[in-house]
Amino acid sequence: MSFPDITPDLRAAAPELRGRLLANQEMAGLTWFRVGGPAQVLFTPADEQDLAYLLANLPAEIPVTVVGLGSNLIVRDGGIPGLVVRLGGKAFGEIKLEEGDRLRSGTSVPDVKVARAAADASLDGLAFYRGIPGCIGGALRMNAGAHGGETTDVLIEARGVTRKGELVTLSHAEMGFTYRNSAVSTAEIVFTSALFQGRPGDQQAILAEMDRVTSAREAAQPIKERTGGSTFKNPDGGKAWQLIDAAGCRGLRIGGAQVSEMHCNFLINTGGATAADIESLGEEVRRRVKDQSGYELHWEIKRLGVAA
Incomplete structure (x- = not known):
């Protein structure tokens, strides 16, 4: 098409x-x-x-x-x-240290690089970004988090451009963070940079925490597969992967898409999958979980565009 x-x-x-x-x-x-x-x-x-x-x-x-x-x-x-x-290139890919134990990052910077830059500067509080496979722009959109930390814990403000071409700066409160979401849509603002608050820390302890995050991720997640990360948000009172496993979906396949055997809240492209295969598999998982447990799973992965 x-x-x-x-x-x-x-x-x-x-x-x-x-x-x-x-x-x-x-x-x-x-x-x-x-x-x-x-x-x-x-x-x-x-x-x-x-x-x-x-x-x-x-x-x-x-x-x-x-x-x-x-x-x-x-x-x-x-x-x-x-x-x-x-976004890409130097204009959106810079990281700068600022006074008051603060760090400013362009939104095209991978989360892991922000974690590393903070560690290099002995700034604690940002090590959780080591476990998030995305960039800062996505972290702002989704209040990304892992291993006990999330974006709302450290963000001071976000800068961006409105649909009308106006430059704006949003405070933490104006971001409207909730679990794995913010109140600002891409139809309103394209984020260009973010300012984070760290705190003085011991560099070796921070690096050790990042190593722990890395090891935990490698042991539990199919990071070498074609995947999109955690598929569904954890519902109140439950864990998505446990609900999916209990519904008998571990290893479930539609076309070239499969529920990971390693971690049930990950979908993978085993080779030759279409987007329709992956989305259909996710919807089938949601249906089975609803039938088995009564829980309604909600997509964490963003789905964009139109069907073929």
Whole structure:
């Protein structure tokens, strides 16, 4: 499937644009599942001002979607209509230390690099990011967390660009964090940087905690597979993986998609899976868990685009 090429219209509307626009760019190679159709237009801005410039001149009827490292994402087989923004490069990939035991990061920075930068500076409180396979932009969207910590614990503020091209800074309170979610949608703001609060710590103790997180993740999760990380949020009063296991879903397959034998809350592409296979498998898991336990599982993985 391909979409109409609207890149000439976008360049005409924003003639001073410096970033890259690619029509019908395949997204499968940009996601950890390695599935999905094309982005109608994939936009990689040169910097924050370039992003603001295009958004300010973008026709209101064109939807905007933001993707990061693609670790917690299913792109459906029909692809994503409209403008897909993917931040990268130095403009969105810098990490800076600031006064008061603070660290500022661009949103394209992988979470693990933030954990490492904090450890190098002997800043405690950010080691949990070592166990999250994504980037800071996704962490802001999903209040990402692991191993006893989550983004809401350390975020001071987030900076971004609105759909109208305005630069804004949101306080922690304005982010509206809840479990694995924030109140700010990609339709409203494209996040460009985040400011975190650390605390003085012992570097060796911080590195040891990061090693513990790494070992625990390698022992319990299928990190060498084509997967999207934790599939479902833990419901109140239960653990998703235990509910899935109890419903007899360990190893369950649809097409090339399978529930991991290693960790039941991970779906994997065994080779040749489509996005529809993976999403259908997830929905079948939800149905069986509901029938067996009464619990309603909710997707943690983001699903974008249209069916083929």
